Amino acid sequence: MAPTSQASRWLAPLALILAALVTALILASGGGSSSGSDSLAPATGSTTETTVKTGGRRYYTVRSGDTLTSISLDTGVSVEQLQQLNPGLDTQALQPGQRLRLRS
Numbered sequence: 001m002a003p004t005s006q007a008s009r010w011l012a013p014l015a016l017i018l019a020a021l022v023t024a025l026i027l028a029s030g031g032g033s034s035s036g037s038d039s040l041a042p043a044t045g046s047t048t049e050t051t052v053k054t055g056g057r058r059y060y061t062v063r064s065g066d067t068l069t070s071i072s073l074d075t076g077v078s079v080e081q082l083q084q085l086n087p088g089l090d091t092q093a094l095q096p097g098q099r100l101r102l103r104s
Helices: 006-028 069-076 078-084
Strands: 059-061 099-101
Touching: 059 069, 069 078, 078 099
Parallel strands: none
Antiparallel strands: 059 099
């Protein structure tokens, strides 16, 4: 077996840590989408609106790691509707335990 260089012994773990850090930063910033549009919209340019029942829940309690997009996916309430129902909501500073209104 060929001897392994000193650089390759630390370079692979360093690359793995860097990849995990970049992924965490992208997820923490809302998935990298700076526009307010839904990144799951059809690529054809047309959008369709689907209604998902929230099971009668009026509020959602923010958990650690939640983003407005993840809350929208969990509850079926669009990001735009969450912003309308929660005026003054700072989407970049959601706090665990914070309650968000899901419906009026």
